[in-house]
Amino acid sequence: MNLGDIIVTNKKTGKYIGEITAIQGDMLTVRILAVLNHPRQGDLHNPLQADVPFFHERKALAYREQTNIQARIAKAYEGEIPDYKDSLKKAFQAYKEKLETEPEEAYNKLALQALDSIAKEYTLMYSITFD
Numbered sequence: 001m002n003l004g005d006i007i008v009t010n011k012k013t014g015k016y017i018g019e020i021t022a023i024q025g026d027m028l029t030v031r032i033l034a035v036l037n038h039p040r041q042g043d044l045h046n047p048l049q050a051d052v053p054f055f056h057e058r059k060a061l062a063y064r065e066q067t068n069i070q071a072r073i074a075k076a077y078e079g080e081i082p083d084y085k086d087s088l089k090k091a092f093q094a095y096k097e098k099l100e101t102e103p104e105e106a107y108n109k110l111a112l113q114a115l116d117s118i119a120k121e122y123t124l125m126y127s128i129t130f131d
Contacts, residue, residue: 001028006081007074011067013047014039014060017077017087018067026071032061034087038095041111050106057114059121060088085126092122092130 001007005020009030015037018030039058046052061067063084082090096115099108119130 001071001074001076006033006077008036008077009069009074011061011069012039012044012058013037014058014091016061017081020074021066023071027068028071028074029066029068030074032063032065032067032084034082034084035060035091036087038088038091040095041114042107048107050110055110055114057118059118060091062125085128088122088126089128089130092119096130 001020001023003020003023006017007020007028007030008015008017010016014035016030016032017034017036018032020028021031022029038060040047041058042055043049043052044056092115096112099111099115102108122128123130
């Protein structure tokens with residue numbers, strides 16, 4: 001991996017396209033360019049569980065936000081880089097639709113509530129509207 005390379009990586013439970021902006025040993029600093037999968041909502045240590053002490057709202061990393069990742073989880077990206085806002089909306093909608101397929105489950109209900117709150121922030125930050 002080299003400076004300027006475009007990669008795909010995971011960060012917590014989200015998946016992103018980014019550009020390598022720094023290399024420090026086995027760590028890469030990556031500038032986020034697009035969202036492929038929206039982060040899951042809730043407690044990272046108790047995935048898909050509703051009965052947790054604190055149910056976290058997890059926003060996607062912001063456009064051009066820089067984050068550090070281990071080099072071993074980066075994969076080269078080939079192809080067109082989607083527009084950040086479009087990719088965020090698509091990833092958000094896909095995650096929301098997945099949750100809506102089983103609305104009776106306690107986790108899905110809490111995750112959908114968290115997404116409603118996050119959607120308001122995205123609308124303010126990026127002028128994105130959700131259906």
